[in-house]
Amino acid sequence: MPRRPITRAERKLETKTAILDAAARLFVRNGIEATSIDAIATRIGLTKGAVYGSFASKQKLIEAVAERYSAPADVAPLLRADLPLAERLGLFGRGVCAALQGASRLQLLLDFEYAVYARRNKQWARRIREGDNIALRQFAAQFHAVNIARHERPPFVASEFVAMLSVAVRGVVQQFALDPASLREPAVEKFFVLLAGQPEHPTRPRTPRPRSR
Amino acid sequence: MPRRPITRAERKLETKTAILDAAARLFVRNGIEATSIDAIATRIGLTKGAVYGSFASKQKLIEAVAERYSAPADVAPLLRADLPLAERLGLFGRGVCAALQGASRLQLLLDFEYAVYARRNKQWARRIREGDNIALRQFAAQFHAVNIARHERPPFVASEFVAMLSVAVRGVVQQFALDPASLREPAVEKFFVLLAGQPEHPTRPRTPRPRSR
DNA sequence: CGATTGGGATACCGATCAGTATCTTGCATA
DNA sequence: TATGCAAGATACTGATCGGTATCCCAATCG
Numbered sequence: 001m002p003r004r005p006i007t008r009a010e011r012k013l014e015t016k017t018a019i020l021d022a023a024a025r026l027f028v029r030n031g032i033e034a035t036s037i038d039a040i041a042t043r044i045g046l047t048k049g050a051v052y053g054s055f056a057s058k059q060k061l062i063e064a065v066a067e068r069y070s071a072p073a074d075v076a077p078l079l080r081a082d083l084p085l086a087e088r089l090g091l092f093g094r095g096v097c098a099a100l101q102g103a104s105r106l107q108l109l110l111d112f113e114y115a116v117y118a119r120r121n122k123q124w125a126r127r128i129r130e131g132d133n134i135a136l137r138q139f140a141a142q143f144h145a146v147n148i149a150r151h152e153r154p155p156f157v158a159s160e161f162v163a164m165l166s167v168a169v170r171g172v173v174q175q176f177a178l179d180p181a182s183l184r185e186p187a188v189e190k191f192f193v194l195l196a197g198q199p200e201h202p203t204r205p206r207t208p209r210p211r212s213r
Numbered sequence: 214m215p216r217r218p219i220t221r222a223e224r225k226l227e228t229k230t231a232i233l234d235a236a237a238r239l240f241v242r243n244g245i246e247a248t249s250i251d252a253i254a255t256r257i258g259l260t261k262g263a264v265y266g267s268f269a270s271k272q273k274l275i276e277a278v279a280e281r282y283s284a285p286a287d288v289a290p291l292l293r294a295d296l297p298l299a300e301r302l303g304l305f306g307r308g309v310c311a312a313l314q315g316a317s318r319l320q321l322l323l324d325f326e327y328a329v330y331a332r333r334n335k336q337w338a339r340r341i342r343e344g345d346n347i348a349l350r351q352f353a354a355q356f357h358a359v360n361i362a363r364h365e366r367p368p369f370v371a372s373e374f375v376a377m378l379s380v381a382v383r384g385v386v387q388q389f390a391l392d393p394a395s396l397r398e399p400a401v402e403k404f405f406v407l408l409a410g411q412p413e414h415p416t417r418p419r420t421p422r423p424r425s426r
Numbered sequence: 427c428g429a430t431t432g433g434g435a436t437a438c439c440g441a442t443c444a445g446t447a448t449c450t451t452g453c454a455t456a
Numbered sequence: 457t458a459t460g461c462a463a464g465a466t467a468c469t470g471a472t473c474g475g476t477a478t479c480c481c482a483a484t485c486g
Contacts, residue, residue, distance in 0.1 A: 008431090008432070008433075008483070008484075011433075012433070015433085015434090033246055036472075036473060036474085037473080037474070038473075038474095046434070046435090047435055047436075048436095048473095048474085049433085050433075050434050050435080052475070052476080053432085053433060057475080058475090155403050156400060156403065160397070160403075163388065163396060166384075166388055166395070167385050167387075168380070168381075168384055169384070170383065170384040170388055171379075171380035171383040171384025172384070174383045174384070175376065175379055175380045175383055183380075184373070190368050190373075191377050191380065194408060195407060220453095221454070221461090224463080225463075249442075250443080250444070250445090251442095251443075251444095259464070260464070260465055261443095261445085261465090261466095262463085262464055262465055263463070263464050265444090265446080266464065267463095270444080271443095271444065271445090
């Protein structure tokens, strides 16, 4: 492929993304607080000045990295209304495990949350919380209707459910960060499935046997 | 009460504990990293020199605080073998909520865990993890036997169960730190109860209903 | 081809902080 | 009462880091 002559704008964008990548990697490896602008610049063979040419402050850089990497956990499994709740949760649990194996994204997110938490930065906390919840809220929206339609009786109302899913994900991610060996996929999956409550609660006549697979 | 003449040793111990208390409070409020030795000293009307008279380094001070305040969550409810598992978990869940209201202890512990995580300090991570698990291991030890005796069928084996309890506690604590309003005690209690895998919250042990499996 | 411009380097500032060395002072003991 | 010692104050060092001002140089453009 013929390398077109590189314009200034292209060059600038290249370094900008290089900075973002390097920053993200260092944030994950060493934590946000412990990562200096200098370290980021040095990693890609530049100096501090270059970074400040693309980002006005460390704060802005952090926000840009967050923006770029904070793709929330994939909640697609949760939205598959064709499956019973327990199975959707199981899929979601496995998705979380997979994400943990791929590591960086979730870990980065956790790092951000830690930084936010450690700094007691209310504003950030709200942004992150909202970012987390955007995806989960979709789920909450269909949650009640679908459960009614399916005659499933989860132990939580929608808002509680979203909160508890959040609790579960946070717990798993943190536990993984501190002691990966203690988490095995089947257990995590079961953990999420339990949030559905007991499908065979004898309050409803059921036609399908949900315990199948 | 007769004021016994205060010896030097007593005085020294007093300031030492004062330092520990102040440090703990500031760690919780502002985070460990963001708390300077000076700030700790100033808070109790002393100066940095005084702190270094009692603790060789900030690292040692942090360790001492951790030592003093890392009393693990009260697992007594879990050990009440006279109750069915679900109830024990419900009690435990309420205990966690209560601890969150009282805040400092659990939050402090969380701070330490985060600090450890952020610093990628393996050694510390192991210490904390073990500290956490000491209490839970007691529970694990009686877990299997009691369940057999009660004909209860929790969805996890003992080791998994301990891990998942840990996950649940971490999740709840972190969620609380980031968004206290999203957690209400009944939901948290239900969340823990679900870990028992038995929705029917019996008030007394019953003869086991034969179940498919 | 020469002027301009902007990406990046360099050097520096000010603040913060851990840690140290040294002095002061008041209490305990002889 | 005299004195020695230790608790704590004070002042300083060295290092780090975020941020800024300024300079350099090569790519762009008239």
